[in-house]
Amino acid sequence: xxxxxxxxxxxxxxxxxxxxxxxxxxxxxxxxxxxxxxxxxxxxxxxxxxxxxxxxxxxxxxxxxxxxxxxxxxxxxxxxxxxxxxxxxxxxxxxxxxxxxxxxxxxxxx
Amino acid sequence: xxxxxxxxxxxxxxxxxxxxxxxxxxxxxxxxxxxxxxxxxxxxxxxxxxxxxxxxxxxxxxxxxxxxxxxxxxxxxxxxxxxxxxxxxxxxxxxxxxxxxxxxxxxxxxxx
Numbered sequence: 084x085x086x087x088x089x090x091x092x093x094x095x096x097x098x099x100x101x102x103x104x105x106x107x108x109x110x111x112x113x114x115x116x117x118x119x120x121x122x123x124x125x126x127x128x129x130x131x132x133x134x135x136x137x138x139x140x141x142x143x144x145x146x147x148x149x150x151x152x153x154x155x156x157x158x159x160x161x162x163x164x165x166x167x168x169x170x171x172x173x174x175x176x177x178x179x180x181x182x183x184x185x186x187x188x189x190x191x192x193x
Numbered sequence: 194x195x196x197x198x199x200x201x202x203x204x205x206x207x208x209x210x211x212x213x214x215x216x217x218x219x220x221x222x223x224x225x226x227x228x229x230x231x232x233x234x235x236x237x238x239x240x241x242x243x244x245x246x247x248x249x250x251x252x253x254x255x256x257x258x259x260x261x262x263x264x265x266x267x268x269x270x271x272x273x274x275x276x277x278x279x280x281x282x283x284x285x286x287x288x289x290x291x292x293x294x295x296x297x298x299x300x301x302x303x304x305x
Contacts, residue, residue: 114291124231124281126296133291167235171294179225179244179290180252183237 085110085174089184096160096191104155104187106170114173114181115146117155121166129155129168160191195220197297199284205303212257212271214300216284219265224286226267227294228259231281243267279304 086109096102106115117129130137130144132153137144141160146153157164167188171181196219206212218224228240239252241259249259256275260268267284284297 116293118296124299124301126283126299128293128295131293169235169237171237173291179227179242179287180239181227181229181237181294182239186235188235 085182087182087184089170089187093188098193100160101158106153108151108172112172112174116171118169119166162191165191199297199300203301206274209273212274214269216267218286227285228269229283274304276304
């Protein structure tokens with residue numbers, strides 16, 4: 084099956100700093116999503132981005148499908164950005180299955 | 194707009210007891226429905242998915258089962274819980290595949 088690796092596993096930032104989170108995957112995909120899991124466990128959908136670039140406020144994401152990676156950019160980080168960020172991918176003929184990476188735990192200090 | 198509900202929010206059950214977790218989706222019809230489990234240590238694992246009433250696909254052999262008695266209702270069950278069933282159970286829906294999956298608030302299950 085498809086393998087998903089996220090890096091770094093943990094990240095500590097000072098408020099206002101920028102960061103880049105990476106997601107590598109081992110096979111071609113037709114579904115890729117970035118999620119933020121808040122302290123209460125809720126998974127919040129950030130981007131649906133199997134290819135290309137999208138931006139939403141201080142967040143943006145880029146997926147280079149041919150090179151099998153995706154990047155999530157967080158600019159001017161805030162303490163509310165803290166939590167775990169997950170990348171999840173779905174492959175062709177996978178019937179809807181999303182395979183999750185192990186996440187990047189982000190802590191933004193005031 | 195669409196919303197997804199799960200209940201209960203938390204549950205503490207003894208080993209060997211039965212389990213029933215419910216997930217319902219509002220504001221859409223014929224959604225794809227999914228059950229995931231998140232064990233301690235972050236990773237989420239797909240347990241079951243359904244593309245229609247009575248159509249269930251199982252991803253991981255275990256003592257859990259799923260049913261879809263109505264279009265927008267998805268139920269996760271067990272006849273006898275094991276300690277290893279403890280975890281955070283999340284239900285999700287999508288309009289189709291591939292498409293964005295939206296997650297519910299989850300049920301935190303502790304088996305003692």
